[in-house]
Amino acid sequence: MDVKIKLTGNTLTACIEGDIDHHNAKEIRECIDQKIEEESPNLLELDFSKVQFMDSSGIGLIMGRYKLMHILDGKLQVINIPENIKKLIKLAGLASLNIIKE
Amino acid sequence: MKPINEMKLEFVSKSSNESFARATVSAFIAQLDPTIAELADIKTAISEAVTNCIVHAYKSSIGKIYITVQIFENGKSIIKIRDKGCGINNIKQAMEPLFTTGGDERAGLGFAVMQSFMDKVRVSSKPNKGTSITLEKNIIPRFIKNGQPS
């Protein structure tokens, strides 16, 4: 598991690599939240292109960042979702929040 | 019907064992020649059940988690995940989508995922005794997937 974060203008992009499960979620969350605090971005992009596996802990991670960005008057977008994770994203109803970029 | 193969697994409720459990169970079920999608469904459901043992059943302690897997000639697999933790008071409520006692970072979707990714989910639980989850998945045999008679 690894998170690569970069800032482009007011956009913070976090590229998550590996599995998002309960074991890894805490470290991923702390890593991203610390950067949000430092940089106060307008937009947080979660890049899922390198996510191998995800369970409902990943939904918790997305929802938690959604709420955080909302409090900060910013937006969240989840990008590059692999085919095998789409089923879970759909089940969780995340599409209705307008945070999924196809 | 008798299983064509079965296995048992026992491990402590450390979160680093979540990936161990899903990898091991899916490696065993690979004998039934599942598709990548079928295997992904099983991995996700196992991860939900095992995480629940770690996060809820043994919330402030370390306990043991037991898994048994049976596979059958017709492609059926039966997976049992058991803990001796705190148990569930109200199973019906616990299984409702979005219900969680886990706080802010939990979505309350674990049971919903198990139910939609597997063919059958059974839950039995006793407060202070533990919980047992039985998951069933029917792996469609290759010759049917390919549309050829055997």
Ligand SMILES: Nc1ncnc2c1ncn2[C@@H]1O[C@H](COP(=O)(O)OP(=O)(O)OP(=O)(O)O)[C@@H](O)[C@H]1O
């Ligand atoms: N093995 C268990 N032992 C005790 N309580 C459990 C167990 N499994 C589930 N529960 C209870 O059922 C609730 C719902 O479980 P479910 O997996 O659906 O959601 P969650 O674990 O709270 O959140 P998520 O799975 O989305 O991270 C839990 O919050 C917990 O109260």
Ligand SMILES: [Mg+2]
């Ligand atoms: Mg859960």
